[in-house]
Amino acid sequence: MKIEKFSTVFLVAGIFFFFFAFATLVASPWWMLKNVPIASVEELAEIPDEYFVKMSERYPAKFKNYFGEVNPKSYAKALRLGRDVYVAEGCWHCHSQFVRPISNEDQRFGPVSTPTEYQNELQMPQMFGTRRIGPDLIRVGGKYDNAWHFNHFMNPPAVVEGSIMPKYPWLFDSEGDPNEKCMALTAYIQWLGTWPPTKGMKEDWDADADDKGTAAK
Numbered sequence: 001m002k003i004e005k006f007s008t009v010f011l012v013a014g015i016f017f018f019f020f021a022f023a024t025l026v027a028s029p030w031w032m033l034k035n036v037p038i039a040s041v042e043e044l045a046e047i048p049d050e051y052f053v054k055m056s057e058r059y060p061a062k063f064k065n066y067f068g069e070v071n072p073k074s075y076a077k078a079l080r081l082g083r084d085v086y087v088a089e090g091c092w093h094c095h096s097q098f099v100r101p102i103s104n105e106d107q108r109f110g111p112v113s114t115p116t117e118y119q120n121e122l123q124m125p126q127m128f129g130t131r132r133i134g135p136d137l138i139r140v141g142g143k144y145d146n147a148w149h150f151n152h153f154m155n156p157p158a159v160v161e162g163s164i165m166p167k168y169p170w171l172f173d174s175e176g177d178p179n180e181k182c183m184a185l186t187a188y189i190q191w192l193g194t195w196p197p198t199k200g201m202k203e204d205w206d207a208d209a210d211d212k213g214t215a216a217k
């Protein structure tokens with residue numbers, strides 16, 4: 001008799017938790033985002049980023065060979081390839097792309113992430129990552145210049161003392177210049193946190209940092 005009662009309690013609790021999980025993890029995200037269109041890479045790339053332009057000026061011949069002229073089309077190509085390289089090299093094993101609303105993360109990484117900023121092709125599937133061996137990267141665009149990233153990919157400890165990030169020598173050509181993959185990856189890294197443009201992520205971050213008296217860079 002007693003056992004029967006318990007099984008009823010478990011059954012009811014089980015059914016409740018199933019529907020609770022469905023509501024919070026499936027229905028609620030769908031409902032929140034159902035009216036937010038998913039931006040294509042072409043839409044994201046309408047205005048090529050200043051760091052992409054700088055790359056073309058620093059390595060004119062090689063850049064031209066890899067991407068052609070600086071325009072929305074070549075920028076979209078670079079962003080797509082950059083994300084592919086990010087996935088292929090397993091950067092997401094060590095880096096998250098999600099600022100959580102806890103532990104004062106916004107003081108270190110910038111404004112807390114919002115669901116809408118993942119509504120674009122470059123975040124499908126999202127690069128939330130599973131753990132943080134290195135810092136979060138969702139707002140890293142514009143934090144350093146291109147040369148910093150190139151040197152860092154070549155040999156991280158030479159740039160950041162004691163860094164345990166691996167070296168990526170295969171992202172460089174025989175002359176030691178960044179190759180197509182490296183330029184694309186850097187364009188992608190510099191893009192992170194610059195979208196949606198109307199939100200001015202980077203500016204928010206700077207304003208936020210000023211308020212709190214923390215350095216933005």
Ligand code: HEC
Binds near residue numbers: 086140143
């Ligand atoms: C084994 C773990 C690991 C992997 C894999 C890894 N990183 Fe890192 N990364 C780190 C660590 C640790 C740091 C912090 C020290 C430093 O700056 O080098 C870091 C720092 C960075 C920074 C500077 C972040 C900041 O805010 O200062 C960038 C950008 C970065 N990594 C990009 C990448 C990219 C792109 C890849 C893939 C090609 C990658 N990382 C792969 C561990 C890793």
